[in-house]
Amino acid sequence: MKKALLFIVFLILIFIGLSFYLKSLFLPVLNDNKTVDFLITKGSSVAQIGNKLESSGLIKSGIVFKFYVQLSNSQSKIQAGEFQLSQNLSLIQILDQLKKGPKEIWVTIPEGLRKEEVALKFASTLGKDSEFIKEFLNLTAGKEGYLFPDTYLFPKSATATQIVNKLTSTFDKKIGDITFEQVIVASLLERETFSDFEKPIVAGIIDKRLKNDWPLQIDATLQYAKGNWEPVYSKDKEIKSPFNTYKNLGLPPSPIASAGLSSLKAAINPEESDYWYYIHDNTGKIHFARTLKEHNENIQKYLN
Numbered sequence: 001m002k003k004a005l006l007f008i009v010f011l012i013l014i015f016i017g018l019s020f021y022l023k024s025l026f027l028p029v030l031n032d033n034k035t036v037d038f039l040i041t042k043g044s045s046v047a048q049i050g051n052k053l054e055s056s057g058l059i060k061s062g063i064v065f066k067f068y069v070q071l072s073n074s075q076s077k078i079q080a081g082e083f084q085l086s087q088n089l090s091l092i093q094i095l096d097q098l099k100k101g102p103k104e105i106w107v108t109i110p111e112g113l114r115k116e117e118v119a120l121k122f123a124s125t126l127g128k129d130s131e132f133i134k135e136f137l138n139l140t141a142g143k144e145g146y147l148f149p150d151t152y153l154f155p156k157s158a159t160a161t162q163i164v165n166k167l168t169s170t171f172d173k174k175i176g177d178i179t180f181e182q183v184i185v186a187s188l189l190e191r192e193t194f195s196d197f198e199k200p201i202v203a204g205i206i207d208k209r210l211k212n213d214w215p216l217q218i219d220a221t222l223q224y225a226k227g228n229w230e231p232v233y234s235k236d237k238e239i240k241s242p243f244n245t246y247k248n249l250g251l252p253p254s255p256i257a258s259a260g261l262s263s264l265k266a267a268i269n270p271e272e273s274d275y276w277y278y279i280h281d282n283t284g285k286i287h288f289a290r291t292l293k294e295h296n297e298n299i300q301k302y303l304n
Contacts, residue, residue, distance in 0.1 A: 025061045025064045026060075026091045027060070028089055029059065030057075030087040030088060031087075031088050032088055033088045034087070035084040036056065036084070038058065038082070038083045038085045040052075040079070040080045040102070041080060046065075046078070047062070047066050049065070049078065049098075053094065065094075065095070068091065068095065078095075078098045078099060079105070080102070080105075081101070081102025081104050081153065082102050083102050083103055104153045104154060105125060105155075105156060106152070107122060107152050108151045108152075109122075109148075109149045109151075109167075110149055111260035112149075112190045112258065113149065113257060114224065114258075115140045115143070115258075116137065118140075118147050122136065122163055126154060126158065135161075140164055144256070144258075145184065145255025146171050146183065147164070147167040147168065147258045148167055148258065152167075152170075181251060183264070183267070184254065184255045185207075185251070187258070188216075188221070188256065189263040190260060191257055192219075193286070194280065195286075196262045198278075199263055200269060200270055200271035201271050201273055201278075202286075203266045203267050203269075204270040204271045204272050205277070205278060206270070207270045208272075210250065213249055214249075214276075215247075216245040216250075217246050218245045219232040221256060222237065222244060222245075275289060276289065276291070276295075277294070277295035279295070279302065279303065282303070
């Protein structure tokens with residue numbers, strides 16, 4: 001009986017000890033209110049965030065953080081971005097800060113967007129109003145094609161000027177020397193192709209057509225003239241616009257979208273081939289042709 005009682009007391013003491021220990025893991029690491037920048041990358045799991053908080057000296061246990069986040073059902077409330085945290089915050093206070101949202105937010109600009117779409121992407125992600133969009137479009141006049149598509153980290157307070165400067169400077173760093181004509185071709189490739197392997201070949205077709213005074217007949221330029229990326233119909237080919245490459249010889253007067261790195265590289269280094277024509281079937285696969293007869297056969301075979 002005495003042994004049983006001692007065992008029960010022993011278990012109680014262990015439980016109390018564990019309780020105090022677990023409680024201590026929720027306490028601040030230090031009494032230091034100096035803030036540090038803490039970055040959560042896109043796609044980070046709760047476990048990864050917890051481990052990073054622990055290795056950064058902001059919490060005592062990444063495992064406890066993970067279980068508490070799951071227990072409080074807070075997984076979906078933690079956003080990617082940059083936060084300012086300090087070591088005098090408890091684990092619960094750290095989580096509260098993360099749930100409030102980051103100081104800086106990741107903004108992903110995909111390839112193939114026109115500047116109006118880029119403006120809307122930043123406005124919706126950073127919570128900007130119509131005045132921001134108006135200013136962004138004013139600042140990007142003449143800069144279509146030079147707003148490099150990438151994933152950026154911006155504070156919510158970022159101005160249109162700061163954002164435009166970052167996008168254009170990133171373009172300069174990534175690309176280096178490139179002609180205006182090559183930027184235009186790259187934007188056509190971005191909207192006209194679906195895979196990297198086909199880009200240099202299509203760039204070669206565009207180059208060959210330009211040198212031989214053939215119309216480019218690129219649907220994406222008609223979409224740009226219409227102001228949307230909706231399908232092109234026969235009547236659209238009669239649009240009166242300098243961007244109508246069915247009616248006008250040569251390149252359109254400016255880029256039609258922000259091209260990615262592979263499209264820009266293909267525009268700089270077009271691949272020579274015997275092809276003059278190409279189409280994409282309903283699955284997105286490209287089919288090249290050397291003659292108009294072959295091209296028409298491909299249309300009948302893959303599009304009808």
